[in-house]
Amino acid sequence: MIAAEILRAAPTAPCAPFPRHVLTPDAWAALVDALQGDRDVALLSMWADSQQVYCLFHDAGNGDFILASVQVDAGAYRALSPARPAASWFERSIHDLFGHVAEGGTDDRPWLDHGHWDQHAPLSPRATPSLMAAEPPQFLPSDGDDLHQIAVGPVHAGIIEPGHFRFTAQGETIVRLEIRLGYLHKGTLGLMRGKSPRAAARFAARLSGDSTIAHSIAFARAAEAACAVEAPPRAVMLRAVMAELERVANHLGDCGAIANDAAFAFLPARFGWHREALLGASFAAFGHRLMMDCVIPGGVAGDLADDGSILSALAAIEGELPGLLRVYDDYSSLVDRMVGTGTVRPDLVHRFAAGGFVGRASGRDFDLRRSPAYAPYRDMAFDVPLLQAGDVDARFRIRVAEMTVSIDLLRRLLAGLPDGPLTVPLPLASGEGIGWAEGFRGDIWTWLRLDGGQIAAVFMRDPSWLQWPLLQAAMEGNIVADFPLCNKSFNCSYSGVDL
C-alpha cells in the first residue's frame, strides 16, 4: 500500500478539524517503509506526549492534511527520519523531552538537552535525575584535504539570537555547515500544561516574539477547535489585520537587514523608517507595538482604536516600495552579492516541506491562507508570489512582493470590519484540536489536548523547524563571508524551535 492509503485506512480518534488516524506500531512501521519511496506525502510536524508520537502530513497528491499517531511501545517507536530527514530534529527533541527512543533514527545525539538540566526527559511522568554531562557536542565529520573548522556562537556578533554554527571550510569555501540549537530552551511546553488556554496563550505569544500574532492565532484556533467554538467575525477580521501588519513589519525589517549585511546602508535606513512607522501605528491601533497578547483564545483582547495611522503608514510604504526596489536593482555591487548566493534547490524545499519565503522562493507554492484556508482569507482573493531561483535575491523579492499583497489585504480588511462582539467564552471542555496560521515565516501548526478545560499536552510548530536544515544545505559551496547574508535571508527563529 502507498503511504497515504496506510494513513487513511487507520481508525480515527476525534480531533477537530482533522480527525487523528491512530496507527498500530505495525501499521506505523509499514508507513515508514512506504514513505521511503513516496514523494507525495510531506512531513509537516512531529511531536509527542507521554504516551504517543504524533505526525502531521500533507498529501501533495490531493492537498489533504492528515494527522496520525502511534502508541509508544516500551519507550520506543520506529524512527521516521530514514524516510523523512526533517524528522531527525523532531525525534531528537522528543527523546530529550519525553524519553521516547526513535528506533533506527538517523541521529541519536541529544538536541535540546545540553546536559544542564536537573532532570532527564523533564516532560515524562517518569523524569529521572539527569546523569548527562555537559560535554562538548559532537559534530558530523567531513572528509577531504586541507579542511578546517570554524566555530561560531552561541553568542554571535550581531543583535541576534544564540545558536552554534560549525563550519567546515576549505579555504574560503564552506564544505559543511552544521547548526546546533537548543540554547533558548525555556521549557515552554511544560509550563503550558495544566493551564487554561487563556493563561497559556501568554506562552504561545512568546514562543517567537517576531511571530507573536501568528503563533497566538494558531494557538487560539487550536483551543477553539478543541472546545468546538468559533471566534466572532469581528475578532477574526481583527486577527487578520494584526497578522498582516506583523507580516509587513517583519518583511520591512528583513529587507533592510539583508541589504545591511551586504553593507548597503541606504535600504535599511528607509525600510527601518517604514517599520518604525508601522510599529507606531500598531501601537496606536492595538496598544502594543508588536501586538503581543492582543490575540486570545476566543477572540481578541481589545478593539481597534484607530486605523488612520495604519492606512497612512501603508500608503507611505506603498509609495516608496517601487523606488526602493529600483535602487536595489540599480546597484550592481549589491545585486552581485544577492544573485546566486545561498541557493536552495527546489527538490530539497519539497523534500523538507519548507514553507514561507524559503519555500516560495524555490518554487514551493504553499500558503495556509489559501489551503487549507481559514477565515477571513477563505473568502478573499489574493496572490501568493512565487519564484524559482531559490537564492538570497529571490527570498528578498518574495518579501517585497508579499508586502504589496498584504497592504492590499489590509485595506480590504479594514474597510470591511463587521460590527459585533470581540470574544466568545471558552467552555471547560475536554478535547483535541489543531490550529494553523500563515505567519511571516510560513506555516505555523499548533496541536493541543484539553482535559477539563486545562491543557494536557501541546505542541507549537514554528516554520523554522523545516527551514533551518535547508540553510545548512544552502551554504555548501558558498564562502564563509556570505553566511550572514544567507542567514538573514532565511531569518529562521531560534526561540521558535528551541521551545
Added chain:
Amino acid sequence: MVWRTIARTLRHRPLTVPPDAISDAATQDLADRLAAVSKRRLGRSLAIRQVDAGSCNGCELEINMLNGIVYDLERFGLRFVASPRHADVLLVTGPITRNMQDALRRTYDATPDPKFVVAVGDCAVDGGVFKGSYAIHGGVDSTVPVDLVVRGCPPTPAQLLEGLRLLVEANAT
C-alpha cells in the same frame, strides 16, 4: 532615488526623534551606584555588546530599532560592538536558560573591567512568565551582577534609549 532622497532630507528636519530630557535625580542615583564600580572614566562613549540569554526575540526586535535612523543610538556616543572584548556594557535579555548560563558567564568574563550590565525586559528581571521552569535558571542577576534594569515586554526603543542614556550620563557625571 538614493540621491533624490538624500537631497530631500537636506530640506526638512531630521527623521530622528529629538531626545527627551533625562531625570537628574535618576542620573545622580545611578552615578552614585556606578562610582563604586567604575575605577576610571569611560567618558561619554560606551560600547555595547548585546547578549540574548533566553529571550523570545521580542526584545531583540526593539533593540535593533535603536540602530535605525529614528532612534539613532550613535548620536549619544553609544554603539553596538561585535565582541565582548570591545565592550563596556552588556545588554542582556531573556530569562537565563540553563543552556545559556555558561555562555553568558563566559561573555561577562571576556568583557574588560570596568563593565556594566543592563538587564533588558521583564524576563531578564526574574525569569518573567518562564519563572519556575526546569530549563530556566532565573533573571540576569542570578548569573552576573546587574547595574540597571529596563523593564517592558518588550521595552520600547524609547525606553531602551532612556536607560542607556542614563548610563552614559551617570558614567560621565
